[in-house]
Amino acid sequence: MDKDKETSPPHFTDNDHMYILLSNLLSEVKGFTEKQLDQIRRLNQIGSALSAERNLNRLLEMIVDEARGFTNADGGTLYIMSDDEKELQFAIIQNKSLNVRMGGTGGTITWPPVKLQNLDGSPNHANVSAYAAITGRVINISDVYNAEGFNFEGTRKFDAETGYRSKSMLVVPMRNHENDIIGVLQLLNAQIEVTSEVIPFSFENQSMTESLASQAAVAITNNRLIHDLEDLLESFIKTIAMAIDEKSPYTGGHVRRVSELTMTIAEKINESKKGPYAGIHFDEDKLKELRISAWLHDMGKITTPEFIIDKGKKLETIYDRVETLKARFEVLKRDYVIEELKKVDTQKKGKSRKKVVNNYEKFTKDLEADFEFLADINTGTKFMDEEMLGRLKSIAARQWNLDGTSYNILSDDELYNLSISQGTLTNEEKEIIRNHVNVTHKILSQLPFPKKLKNVTYYASAHHEKIDGAGYPFGLKGNQIPLQTRIIALADIFDALTAKDRPYKKEKTLSEAIKIMGYMVKENHIDVDLFELFIKERIYLDYARRELTPNQIDMV
Ligand SMILES: [Fe+2]
Ligand SMILES: [Fe+2]
Numbered sequence: 001m002d003k004d005k006e007t008s009p010p011h012f013t014d015n016d017h018m019y020i021l022l023s024n025l026l027s028e029v030k031g032f033t034e035k036q037l038d039q040i041r042r043l044n045q046i047g048s049a050l051s052a053e054r055n056l057n058r059l060l061e062m063i064v065d066e067a068r069g070f071t072n073a074d075g076g077t078l079y080i081m082s083d084d085e086k087e088l089q090f091a092i093i094q095n096k097s098l099n100v101r102m103g104g105t106g107g108t109i110t111w112p113p114v115k116l117q118n119l120d121g122s123p124n125h126a127n128v129s130a131y132a133a134i135t136g137r138v139i140n141i142s143d144v145y146n147a148e149g150f151n152f153e154g155t156r157k158f159d160a161e162t163g164y165r166s167k168s169m170l171v172v173p174m175r176n177h178e179n180d181i182i183g184v185l186q187l188l189n190a191q192i193e194v195t196s197e198v199i200p201f202s203f204e205n206q207s208m209t210e211s212l213a214s215q216a217a218v219a220i221t222n223n224r225l226i227h228d229l230e231d232l233l234e235s236f237i238k239t240i241a242m243a244i245d246e247k248s249p250y251t252g253g254h255v256r257r258v259s260e261l262t263m264t265i266a267e268k269i270n271e272s273k274k275g276p277y278a279g280i281h282f283d284e285d286k287l288k289e290l291r292i293s294a295w296l297h298d299m300g301k302i303t304t305p306e307f308i309i310d311k312g313k314k315l316e317t318i319y320d321r322v323e324t325l326k327a328r329f330e331v332l333k334r335d336y337v338i339e340e341l342k343k344v345d346t347q348k349k350g351k352s353r354k355k356v357v358n359n360y361e362k363f364t365k366d367l368e369a370d371f372e373f374l375a376d377i378n379t380g381t382k383f384m385d386e387e388m389l390g391r392l393k394s395i396a397a398r399q400w401n402l403d404g405t406s407y408n409i410l411s412d413d414e415l416y417n418l419s420i421s422q423g424t425l426t427n428e429e430k431e432i433i434r435n436h437v438n439v440t441h442k443i444l445s446q447l448p449f450p451k452k453l454k455n456v457t458y459y460a461s462a463h464h465e466k467i468d469g470a471g472y473p474f475g476l477k478g479n480q481i482p483l484q485t486r487i488i489a490l491a492d493i494f495d496a497l498t499a500k501d502r503p504y505k506k507e508k509t510l511s512e513a514i515k516i517m518g519y520m521v522k523e524n525h526i527d528v529d530l531f532e533l534f535i536k537e538r539i540y541l542d543y544a545r546r547e548l549t550p551n552q553i554d555m556v
Contacts, residue, residue: 036204039204039208042070043208043211043212043215046062046066047212047219049066050062050063050066050219051215051218051219051222053219054223054226056223056224056227057104057105058104058105059219059220060078060080060091060103060104061104061105063078063092063185063212063216063219063220064076064078064092064094064185065094066212067185067187067209067212067213068094068096070205070208070212071187071190071201071205071208072190072191072192072193073170073187073188073189073190073191073201074095074096074097074188074191074196074198075096075097075098075100075166075187075188075189076092076093076185076187076188077093077094077185077186077188078091078092078103078183078184078185078186079113079114079129079133079183079184079185079186080182080183081133081182082113085116086115086117087113087115087116088114088129088130088133088183088184089109089113090102090109090111090113091103091104091183093109095188097164098162098164114127114129114130115130116130116133116134125149126150126151127150128141128150128152128171128186129184129186131150131171132171132172132184133173133181133183133184136175136181137173138170138171138172138173138206138210139169139170139171140169140170140171140200140206141169141170141200142167142200143167143168143200144166144167144169145166145167152166165198166188166189167188167198168188168189168190168198168199168200168201169187169188169189169201170186170190170201170205170206170209171185171186171187172185172186172187172209172210172213173213174213174216174217174220175213175217176214176217176220177217177221181217182217182220182221183217183220185209185212185213187201187209190202190205234291234292237292237295237296238295240296240299240302241259241295241296242256243302244298244299244302247301247302247306248306248310250309250499250500254298254495254496254499255295255297255298257491257547258294258298258488258492258495259291259294259295259491260543261491261495261543262290262291262294262488262491263287263290263294264542264543265487265490265491265530265533265534265539266282266287266290266487268533268537268539269282269483269487269533270282272533275529276529277529277533280483285452288452288453289452289453289455289456289484290459290484290487292453292456293455293456293459293460293484293488294488294491296444296456296460297440297459297460297461297488297492298436299440299444299460300435300436300438300440300441300442300443301436301439302439302443303439304432304433304435304436304439305432308425308429308432308433309433311424311425311429313378313379313380313424314377314378314379314380314418314420314424315378315417315418316424320378321414322374322378325374325410325414326371328400328409329367329368329370329371331400331401331402332409333360333363333364333367335400335401336363336364337356340360343356370395370398373391373392373395374395374410374418377392377418378418379424380420380422380423380424383421383422384420384421384422389419392415392418393415395409395410396408396409396414396415396418397409434464434472434473437461437462437463437464437473438461441457441460441461441473444456444460444461445457455482458485459482459484459485459488460488461473462476463488463489463492464492465481465485465489466526467481467486467524467525468523468524468525481527486526486527486530487530489526489527490517490526490527490531493517493526494513494517494534494540494543497512497513497516497517498510498513498544498547498548498552507548507549507552508552509551509552509553509554510540510548510552510553510554511554513540514535514540514555517531518531538556541553541556
């Protein structure tokens with residue numbers, strides 16, 4: 001026997017304490033019966049359960065179930081006030097005898113809503129639920145067939161069609177803590193538990209239902225508020241991600257695609273029945289945390305200059321400086337002609353001019369070849385070997401004249417950029433691009449994410465980590481990299497390979513991209529299990545059909 005368990009005091013929650021306090025007080029003061037105290041306790045428990053339920057549909061179902069439970073009502077209907085407060089919408093319909101359970105988790109009810117106003121604009125007092133919603137009054141009727149002042153034609157018609165007999169009815173408006181009526185709870189046919197004989201709703205049950213309705217109204221209001229805030233947060237995050245995507249015509253849509261692919265991979269992991277992911281399951285909260293992390297993974301790019309993100313030529317800053325170079329070469333040509341013409345011997349004009357023309361043609365031919373060379377290496381498509389670097393340096397040293405001052409034809413910065421051995425980015429520019437993950441981390445660290453999103457900053461800013469520890473910014477290794485981050489990283493790489501993310505870069509075909517990813521797995525950069533799932537489940541194919549051009553899809 002567990003000794004501790006035997007001797008430790010019973011654990012009371014706040015609600016238990018409140019109940020004990022309340023029941024002691026009531027039994028002392030008013031002499032409440034044991035049954036009444038039980039009901040109070042039950043109501044208290046229901047209140048706690050309602051405020052704990054986060055799924056709105058389940059919450060609505062729970063309200064009707066519980067209200068029917070303690071009043072022993074055969075039927076129950078829950079109406080929710082529309083946003084424009086002009087009608088009551090059916091949210092839940094339940095009837096035990098008729099075996100009816102509609103709305104809530106079972107889907108939306110398509111019955112037409114109850115209008116709160118008649119066609120002439122007068123309040124619809126004839127409908128009992130509308131009346132309760134408009135006036136805020138409770139209606140307790142022992143037999144609806146004999147009730148005066150309300151129109152129960154619809155109920156009679158329903159009874160005629162189903163063979164049911166609607167009799168006692170309790171209609172309670174649901175008023176929240178802000179005193180707004182947000183819905184109506186309608187209970188039908190209270191029954192004696194043993195005989196199922198229909199009886200009127202007792203005064204005691206009416207007060208209990210009123211109390212439940214007001215707790216339910218607060219729970220619904222809170223639930224909506226939380227969902228509204230969550231929706232707002234997620235929409236806001238997507239808006240920021242879209243703004244980052246919009247910064248570049250080349251990387252446009254990257255964040256959206258990475259997020260969608262990330263979620264597809266996570267769903268496949270959830271579906272895995274065997275293999276390394278058989279025991280792994282992302283619940284709703286974990287999926288949300290992952291989705292938001294993916295949407296925010298390149299957040300830091302908000303500060304990366306566009307001319308670096310999109311730098312398509314070595315000489316590009318906010319424009320391609322090769323045009324400026326061209327102008328300088330033109331100046332060289334003209335200066336040359338002017339100088340040569342000055343030397344023309346007036347005595348032998350014809351002969352001298354011919355010589356000038358010949359020299360000029362040779363000079364411009366060499367010059368144009370040099371310029372062509374510069375324009376060619378400016379594209380960043382060729383690897384710069386020693387010979388090319390030597391030629392570049394000798395061209396750079398050529399002099400040109402501006403306002404009587406002589407300069408190198410290439411500035412130091414232009415020479416540095418054109419010397420880039422591969423691609424168009426200098427080491428400093430690569431560092432600025434890499435820095436986006438530090439910025440992601442810096443920005444997201446400032447945000448007070450709620451508890452269930454507490455890992456967003458970490459998952460998002462670690463997406464350039466590699467399994468072998470060669471990644472950045474943290475240099476994480478192996479299992480130090482959370483699965484969520486590995487998923488985002490794989491999605492990010494696949495999108496970068498298959499998208500036309502730089503003006504000079506041709507997008508890869510599916511088989512080319514997967515081949516490169518295979519190498520990355522061998523080099524221990526990408527998670528091998530994830531890559532296998534990606535291939536085995538053909539996750540790439542659905543994505544390719546959605547996002548790639550038909551020319552890129554060269555495998556199935
Ligand atoms: Fe990134
Ligand atoms: Fe990315």
